[in-house]
Structure formats: structure tokens, C-alpha cells
Amino acid sequence: MSKFDRTICDCCVCSMQCILQQLEGDFVQIATTSRVGAAAPPIEGTLNSANNFIAKTSAGSVPICNITAVGIPFPESNDTPFDVNVKPIRNDKTGECSCCEDPVTNELNRLVGKGVDIEYIGDGTPFVDSVIIEKVGEGIVTVIDPGANVDGRIPKFAISTCYITKIEELPQ
Template identity: 40%
Template sequence: MGHFDKTTCDCCVCPMQCALEQLVEPQTQINVIVTTLGTISIFLGTFTLTEVKDFIAKTNVEIDITICQIITVGFQTLPTDFKLKPVRKDIVGECVCCEDPMTNLLVGKIGTNISIPSGGIISAGVKDVGEGIVLLDNINMGVGIPITPFGITSTCLLDAIGPPS
């Protein structure tokens, strides 16, 4: 990835792109993508990512999504070599006030359950935290929606977390 001088591209979009790239080759089954404008795919069944590059995620159901708008991606299996970028402490730029606060808060929540009220997540376990991304497990999005085993959420686009509902 290129250097973006500590903008949201650097600490938010690039980490999401790197995480999504790891879901392409094992053809990880995805069952939900939540964007800043709504939820894609809850009723499409599962689908896969076919390509992730140039800040666009392409799917096998011909839906292309701009990565900077992705809040959460829920998927069925966690690739064995899945890695998040390490958490960094930024000194300047948008990352200091946008990504760092929520990332640092979530580091202290690893191993606990949280909710993400505005994202429709009633309960999820915080499995790991990396730069710009929190890895969740056992995601409950409510009545009629099966538990999603794993998910990644942008810490940059999280507006609030709370206790499980």
C-alpha cells in the first residue's frame, strides 16, 4: 500500500482492504456487508469476494463496493493465516482523532462481548484488534438472522459500542 500521510486512507481504508484481500483466495463465504448507506446481502445468501484492489471489493454476485464505505463484513470461516495490521500510535493526521480512540478502547475489550447499536449488532465477541479493524466472533444481529461466526468492522466508522443487549 502507498503512503497517505496519515489520512483515513492510511489508518482506515488500507487496513480494511488488507483484511478483505485475505478473504478472496480461500473463497470465504460472506453473508453480510454493512456500509455507511445500509446493509447489503442479508437476503442474498452467502457470496464471495472475487477481487479486492484499487479500493473496490468485487463479489461473485456482481456487486462492487467501495472499501471506504464498508463498516462491517460478516463471514462463515476465518482463514487460518488471517492477520490484522498491528495497532500503531499515530502522532499527526486524521488517524489521531478518528481511528486511534476507538481502536485503543477496543484493545481493552478483547475477550469480552460488546454491541454496536447503530450497526445492528446486538452482541459480538471482540476477538482481536488491529490498526483500523476489530475482528469479531459470534455476531448476533437479531431475530431471524443466523449468528455470524466471524466479522471485521472498521474502527474508523464505529460511532458507538455498548454492552451486549
């Protein structure tokens, strides 16, 4: 994993690039801020590369700063292939990351292993999903979507914490 560059890109863009680099060669779904419209589907295709803040897929290139979430829709089993490493949480930030990303990260960290409704910007509109929080890192939360279970294949995805608009803990 690359080191933090100590820029505004640290909390979400660098972290998302790190996730994408681990998924190179996989078929992925990508939600973005830039695809406007309630019916705009996520970008789907093979992720060829993620470098210099551009994700290149078989469906075209996407600026990583516009990627709100990425996932593998139906992995072959419950434990493959979406076992990504997240960057460790940093506490020495200032500016935007300090006032926007840090509080969301802290709240998600408190909810690891629990079910939540999570709302985030996806394809130009808010997207809500009931998920289980798996891992929390700098600018990224990975989640499991048990509601989309198909033949034991449970989708997992990573969401940029900078694009989360609401978190609601589900009753246990």
C-alpha cells in the same frame, strides 16, 4: 500485508482492503454505508478480489471506503476459515485518525476477550450486535458472534473502527 501509505486511507480503508484480500474466494457478507434503508440486507456473494480500493464480488463491485464490516456468515467450524491477520496499531498518526480512530482502537484493545454491544453504521443505519472482541488492529476490530451459533458454527466478522458509533461492555 501492504505497508501504510501515510494518507487518510491508512486507518480504515487500507486496513479493510488487507482484510478483504485475505478473504478472496470466500462467500462473504458485506455491510456498507451506502445501502440506505432499515431493511437493506448486506451484500452477499463470493469475494473475487480486493485491489485498488474496490472489492469485486459475485454480487457487484463495492468501493472499500464504503465498507463498514465484512464477515463469513457461517464458517465450517469454530476455527475456520475467518482467521485473518490485522495490521499492527500505529501510534504516530495525526489528523482524523488521531482524534477519531485512535480512541476507539484504544477502548476496543482494552476489551479484547470481553463481551460488548457494538453499534456501527451498516447498510445506512446503525446496527447493534452483542459480540466478543477477538483482535484489534489498525482501523479494524475482529469479533465473534456467539449469539448466532448454528450447529457449532459461530460467525466472525471484521468491523471498521472508523464506523463504530457506540461500544458498551456487557456485564460478566
